[in-house]
Amino acid sequence: MLRALYDMTLRWSASRHADKALAVVSFTESSVFPIPADVLFLPMCLARPDRAMRYALIATVASVLGGIFGWAIGVWAFDALARPLLEFYGKEAAFEALRGETGSLAILVMLVTSGLTHIPPMKVVTILSGVVAFDLKLFILSAIVARGGRFFLLAVLLRRYGLRITAFLETRLNWIALGVTALAVLAFIAFEVLR
Template structure:
């Protein structure tokens, strides 16, 4: 199964319709789809480094729009749409635990960490933000910063270092994400204490 997904990704990355597929995956990843946009974004940037910044723009815009869609699901259609999706993905308990810890700083921290590292999953945070009626303007701004920061940084690194950085990212992504999460957690604690 993993080999089939890998082959599918490589075919799409080389396709002339790859930007459309990237936009679609980035959109649905932020609200309902479990596969991150990176599965298309990384090989597309490696295949065409001259277009990496364009791909970053496509991924950022569609990811933010998908996040707004997730927010709308949480805000207006949680019981009809979101709860069955959370049940389907087995994320209902995680969602309830996150909901219990909500507040402006908690939501912002979750938006940034999920936008940068997918911890917690972006779709859970976008839906949660809608359920608790998190300020939509602040939601959009934080999604632009987090998702744009991630995609543009990856595009820059892939343009500059190519295959070497891709191997580094693939082997150490979880450690990088945990490091960013630890720094953000420390900042959150410092803000709460001060």
């Protein structure tokens, strides 16, 4: 089933409705859809480098809005909507493990790493953030920074280097994102200590 979804998502990247499809996939990826928006975003940017920044904006805005939807599911509809989805994707155990490690700093770190690297999956973190009533303003800010950072960085690199950068990104992007996350955590700790 996931392979069929993946193939369908990839076909959307070549359609005349690619912008809308990117918005829908970016929105739903942050709350319920198992396929990352990159499946659409990367081929779209490679095919039309002149529109890469536009695609990054669409993906960022839709992803943040989808994250807010996931947060709302966690706050108001966890048992009715989220639990069955987590069971369907086989993520309930991962969710419960994450739930046990929650605190503001842990949620913030998960939001940043999830937004940058998809580890842990974005939908799990957005729902978890709602379940533990993580501050919505900080949630939105971290989603904008992480998701926007990811999409705009990819857009710039793809626009400048095209296909040559894709192999580099596939092998090293997670390490780069983890380094950025470590810096964000240190900045957050420094802010808390100095406050």
